[in-house]
Amino acid sequence: xxxxxxxxxxxxxxxxxxxxxxxxxxxxxxxxxxxxxxxxxxxxxxxxxxxxxxxxxxxxxxxxxxxxxxxxxxxxxxxxxxxxxxxxxxxxxxxxxxxxxxxxxxxxxxxxxxxxxxxxxxxxxxxxxxxxxxxxxxxxxxxxxxxxxxxxxxxxxxxxxxxxxxxxxxxxxxxxxxxxxxxxxxxxxxxxxxxxxxxxxxxxxxxxxxxxxxxxxxxxxxxxxxxxxxxxxxxxxxxxxxxxxxxxxxxxxxxxxxxxxxxxxxxxxxxxxxxxxxxxxxxxxxxxxxxxxxxxxxxxxxxxxxxxxxxxxxxxxxxxxxxxxxxxxxxxxxxxxxxxxxxxxxxxxxxxxxxxxxxxxxxxxxxxxxxxxxxxxxxxxxxxxxxxxxxxxxx
Amino acid sequence: xxxxxxxxxxxxxxxxxxxxxxxxxxxxxxxxxxxxxxxxxxxxxxxxxxxxxxxxxxxxxxxxxxxxxxxxxxxxxxxxxxxxxxxxxxxxxxxxxxxxxxxxxxxxxxxxxxxxxxxxxxxxxxxxxxxxxxxxxxxxxxxxxxxxxxxxxxxxxxxxxxxxxxxxxx
Ligand SMILES: [Fe+2]
Numbered sequence: 329x330x331x332x333x334x335x336x337x338x339x340x341x342x343x344x345x346x347x348x349x350x351x352x353x354x355x356x357x358x359x360x361x362x363x364x365x366x367x368x369x370x371x372x373x374x375x376x377x378x379x380x381x382x383x384x385x386x387x388x389x390x391x392x393x394x395x396x397x398x399x400x401x402x403x404x405x406x407x408x409x410x411x412x413x414x415x416x417x418x419x420x421x422x423x424x425x426x427x428x429x430x431x432x433x434x435x436x437x438x439x440x441x442x443x444x445x446x447x448x449x450x451x452x453x454x455x456x457x458x459x460x461x462x463x464x465x466x467x468x469x470x471x472x473x474x475x476x477x478x479x480x481x482x483x484x485x486x487x488x489x490x491x492x493x494x495x496x497x498x499x500x501x502x503x504x505x506x507x508x509x510x511x512x513x514x515x516x517x518x519x520x521x522x523x524x525x526x527x528x529x530x531x532x533x534x535x536x537x538x539x540x541x542x543x544x545x546x547x548x549x550x551x552x553x554x555x556x557x558x559x560x561x562x563x564x565x566x567x568x569x570x571x572x573x574x575x576x577x578x579x580x581x582x583x584x585x586x587x588x589x590x591x592x593x594x595x596x597x598x599x600x601x602x603x604x605x606x607x608x609x610x611x612x613x614x615x616x617x618x619x620x621x622x623x624x625x626x627x628x629x630x631x632x633x634x635x636x637x638x639x640x641x642x643x644x645x646x647x648x649x650x651x652x653x654x655x656x657x658x659x660x661x662x663x664x665x666x667x668x669x670x671x672x673x674x675x676x677x678x679x680x681x682x683x684x685x686x687x688x689x690x691x692x693x694x695x696x697x698x699x700x701x702x703x704x705x706x707x708x709x710x711x712x713x714x715x716x717x718x719x720x721x722x723x
Numbered sequence: 724x725x726x727x728x729x730x731x732x733x734x735x736x737x738x739x740x741x742x743x744x745x746x747x748x749x750x751x752x753x754x755x756x757x758x759x760x761x762x763x764x765x766x767x768x769x770x771x772x773x774x775x776x777x778x779x780x781x782x783x784x785x786x787x788x789x790x791x792x793x794x795x796x797x798x799x800x801x802x803x804x805x806x807x808x809x810x811x812x813x814x815x816x817x818x819x820x821x822x823x824x825x826x827x828x829x830x831x832x833x834x835x836x837x838x839x840x841x842x843x844x845x846x847x848x849x850x851x852x853x854x855x856x857x858x859x860x861x862x863x864x865x866x867x868x869x870x871x872x873x874x875x876x877x878x879x880x881x882x883x884x885x886x887x888x889x890x891x892x893x
Contacts, residue, residue: 709874
């Protein structure tokens, strides 16, 4: 296994995974010295009654829910963060629980950072690894999609609404104290979302495994994630109520999150972010479309890593039958076949042209992609022309 | 209780040697980018995309040598140290800065190894990183750049010409 000349790894917070995980948040919070919880979520989850399930669990466990904010938009922003922090202070809360997908959890990370650091505007804290530790605000993240892994990452991406830019915050103090996976929230995800978020998680694991920051710990996490995702994602789509498969996917997503939080993702995310920004293509779908093409692009630099990844995806017998020199390429093909099958089952197309992407936007997408922070850890240098060629191949 | 706040002599010497080298390389790098921003088409393109007035501080450690630069019109100029630069890159130790400034590791590797802290916009920083990579393709010997850069950029003119402009100015 690869050991870099130097690496760092920030462990995720405490993981509570499985049956009645929610019911254990209260006792954990009491240990952390808090009793006045502020709950963040979105409209849909509130209407589905999920927020109530959470609050019931908290109050039954002996903490108070002193405020809720359930209007977090799918595309949250700095302004929303600043507003929620204001409400949090008025409620005199002392801890945060976020229930939702990536947007809700990232918003909550922003709110927590602002409460912890003080002040009215989170924009002051943009950057990588510069924030000092401030006041501790106990924070639990409960993911309802299995994809972003945000419950286990030290990163938050929040839009600056005024400038229409995604701002990136990186700090170990963004990590939730508790990553809570409760199977009650995983079974209701529709097939399309399951497919997109699941392939996003797979992309996290594969990119993390093969990009420049890879290290023994991140690769161990990524490896487990890849195995769980390959084994369970199709089951989650064919049998949505399969709790075992759902729980495994949620764990895969969490591990992939922790892996990429420490060994950052590369070109797939760089291009995916800009396709999202310019053409509003959903993140998971962008990942699913771009992953095989970008793997092919990186193959010359990632051959060995891909060969290892292949061994996580197929049986030992099949693996042994592939000549050593062809394993990297075979991995790309296996991943491509897997992504296509998942997309097919969920009724998605993995072509840009089928997803209302206009070729006219390629220039801007490419220009933005090479400025994306994720490019810095991609093992192969990427020019604007390279991005254009990948977009063309994915069209 | 034994206090242990005196740095031993060999670490002291090492620190000051590395600081000295860092100071020289920072100067060469600054002058190099300044020259290349007028002469190399790629750096020129990057430089022109920066907002006017953009300020960048590069610190080789919390108390080591640093350089503060600002884009003023179409020129890159050295300015006095400011606490409020748009982008601040701070190496976590003079040893880390030395690794990068002497071409032992590239900027991408340094980032991967958490060798520096960054405050400011990450997208903007990517453009600066590309400039440094291209500048290194000129300023460092190929033997070195082949090892530390993911891709050695083609030089549009000779290294000697860049060094002549850096030191002689013509
Ligand atoms: Fe992602």
